[in-house]
Amino acid sequence: MNNRTLRGKVAVAGIGETTYYKRGGSQDPEFVLALKAILAACEDAGIDPRSIDGFSSFSNDRSDPSRLSAALGMHELKFANMQWGGGGGGGSAAVANAAAAIAGGLADCVVVFRALAQGQFARFGQGPKSSGVSGDPAYTIPYGVMSPAQMFAMRCTRHMHETGVTRDTYKAISLATYYHAQNNPRAVMHGRPLSPEKYDQARWIVEPYQLYDCCMENDGAAAMVLVSAERARDMQRTPAYLLGAAAGSEHRNAAPCHNAPLYATSSFTSLAPRLYEMAGVSAEDVDVLQSYENFTGGVVMSIIEHGFCSHEEANQFISYDNLVAPSGKLPLNTSGGNLAECYMHGLELIVEAVRQIRGESTNQVPGARVSMVTSGPMVTPVSNCIFGSEETL
Amino acid sequence: MSNNTFYLPEGLPSPMATRDGIDEPYWQGLRDNQLMVQRCNDCQQWQWGPEWICHACRSFDIAWSEIESKGVIYSWERVWHPVHPALQEHCPYIVVLVELPHANNIRMVGNLLGDAQQDINIGSPVTGVFEHHPNAKTPFTLLQWQTV
Ligand SMILES: [Zn+2]
Numbered sequence: 001m002n003n004r005t006l007r008g009k010v011a012v013a014g015i016g017e018t019t020y021y022k023r024g025g026s027q028d029p030e031f032v033l034a035l036k037a038i039l040a041a042c043e044d045a046g047i048d049p050r051s052i053d054g055f056s057s058f059s060n061d062r063s064d065p066s067r068l069s070a071a072l073g074m075h076e077l078k079f080a081n082m083q084w085g086g087g088g089g090g091g092s093a094a095v096a097n098a099a100a101a102i103a104g105g106l107a108d109c110v111v112v113f114r115a116l117a118q119g120q121f122a123r124f125g126q127g128p129k130s131s132g133v134s135g136d137p138a139y140t141i142p143y144g145v146m147s148p149a150q151m152f153a154m155r156c157t158r159h160m161h162e163t164g165v166t167r168d169t170y171k172a173i174s175l176a177t178y179y180h181a182q183n184n185p186r187a188v189m190h191g192r193p194l195s196p197e198k199y200d201q202a203r204w205i206v207e208p209y210q211l212y213d214c215c216m217e218n219d220g221a222a223a224m225v226l227v228s229a230e231r232a233r234d235m236q237r238t239p240a241y242l243l244g245a246a247a248g249s250e251h252r253n254a255a256p257c258h259n260a261p262l263y264a265t266s267s268f269t270s271l272a273p274r275l276y277e278m279a280g281v282s283a284e285d286v287d288v289l290q291s292y293e294n295f296t297g298g299v300v301m302s303i304i305e306h307g308f309c310s311h312e313e314a315n316q317f318i319s320y321d322n323l324v325a326p327s328g329k330l331p332l333n334t335s336g337g338n339l340a341e342c343y344m345h346g347l348e349l350i351v352e353a354v355r356q357i358r359g360e361s362t363n364q365v366p367g368a369r370v371s372m373v374t375s376g377p378m379v380t381p382v383s384n385c386i387f388g389s390e391e392t393l
Numbered sequence: 394m395s396n397n398t399f400y401l402p403e404g405l406p407s408p409m410a411t412r413d414g415i416d417e418p419y420w421q422g423l424r425d426n427q428l429m430v431q432r433c434n435d436c437q438q439w440q441w442g443p444e445w446i447c448h449a450c451r452s453f454d455i456a457w458s459e460i461e462s463k464g465v466i467y468s469w470e471r472v473w474h475p476v477h478p479a480l481q482e483h484c485p486y487i488v489v490l491v492e493l494p495h496a497n498n499i500r501m502v503g504n505l506l507g508d509a510q511q512d513i514n515i516g517s518p519v520t521g522v523f524e525h526h527p528n529a530k531t532p533f534t535l536l537q538w539q540t541v
Contacts, residue, residue, distance in 0.1 A: 127477035130406050132531065138408035138416075139442060140502050142535055144401050144472055144480060145488055153470035154490050161468070161515045204473035204485075256442030258490050259500050263468070 014045025024119030054079030058090025089376025181336025244279030404479030462521025
């Protein structure tokens with residue numbers, strides 16, 4: 001045994017979210033959304049916001065940690081960390097980085113947060129306004145490949161070609177996610193159910209994605225308070241212990257111009273074994289999964305690469321019945337996730353994973369003890385993490 | 394191709410060589426109807442996209458070499474929803490990822506010429522077509538593909 005692990009050393013002691021809005025729906029500036037989510041997480045944890053001593057985020061969040069520290073009147077800032085690149089692929093890594101700082105003695109109370117007002121800044125789903133492009137974008141944008149959907153569709157087409165995964169499997173993911181959102185009053189798509197017919201009749205965005213295969217664009221913020229496991233036990237909320245985490249991507253995943261050797265993957269093939277090894281669990285032990293959906297096809301690959309089923313089993317296993325809580329074999333995205341709750345860049349999925357350990361989800365999996373998150377399929381770096389209840393330690 | 398037969402309309406961002414010069418031979422080559430890609434002088438490995446170092450042997454001695462613009466379709470997408478003003482009236486269009494077996498299976502992104510609603514088959518052979526934009530503010534050439 002060596003002690004180079006995060007298993008059981010750090011826990012989530014508080015979670016907080018703003019109201020989730022459609023893009024452009026927030027009256028609050030993005031920085032105010034960040035402040036409100038952080039304060040909500042502190043209230044949930046029962047701590048004085050001034051006792052935060054670190055921040056961890058991802059995807060170049062615009063709410064600068066030193067500004068947050070000054071604005072909140074924090075006694076001291078000890079850790080200010082940004083996970084490079086990867087967009088939503090950095091979500092679980094931000095948790096891991098915060099946990100590593102606490103476990104390593106760099107800080108004691110680190111807030112993981114993401115604030116995003118796509119109505120106030122550039123939308124992810126729109127192309128560039130510039131007249132010229134150079135570097136990697138020069139090899140794709142002049143050919144009309146500029147939005148995330150356009151950047152990742154060819155990975156999914158290739159995956160379908162190699163494995164025989166069909167769009168019915170994509171549909172199961174979208175339907176299960178929307179089903180969960182109908183029980184979640186926070187969800188932007190609450191009260192807007194999705195039927196198989198509505199899914200099938202939706203317009204194409206880019207083949208192989210139709211409208212309901214694609215994430216939303218939203219305004220909002222989410223935050224989580226992380227402290228040591230010992231300290232979390234004495235706080236007011238049931239701790240969600242971090243059992244393991246991993247970040248990164250496969251060999252030459254970022255080879256330019258779509259030259260990744262393992263092209264038809266969600267980038268998780270090398271991470272999944274590392275995650276399970278640190279967490280001390282296997283796919284069979286996972287009670288509930290939150291899997292980042294930029295696009296449904298990436299979720300299919302993530303589920304396969306994390307060992308829940310093989311490529312050959314995917315069309316059978318990834319079914320609506322298997323994905324819905326509480327009865328499914330692998331309840332998926334139980335808050336509605338990026339497709340139907342809110343695109344908070346996947347941090348809302350990690351908040352939901354914590355809720356499942358607490359027993360507080362609006363689509364609770366009874367007795368959930370091992371709760372897993374995969375962040376950001378098909379990008380690099382991606383990341384993942386597993387939370388456990390007290391009895392898993 | 395003549396100026397008025399671009400596959401996608403004018404108004405999209407124009408490709409430009411990077412300031413550090415790493416891919417200047419590629420963009421100049423296209424303007425001269427030549428497909429130039431990187432090949433390592435030490436280990437002979439082909440490399441794409443361009444990088445300053447050979448990923449196979451870490452040599453900095455990388456040459457540019459002309460190869461035949463032919464390959465097979467490795468993957469594809471058909472875009473229906475425009476995300477740029479210049480494309481508002483020009484959907485759908487087809488993007489292909491072409492694999493070049495004669496150069497270590499490097500891949501290139503381009504458009505597939507012809508009917509945008511045509512059937513597309515992974516594995517189909519394609520050949521390159523140089524699409525010149527001599528009247529752009531910074532003239533450039535794209536490499537498009539058509540089925541054989
Ligand atoms: Zn070499």
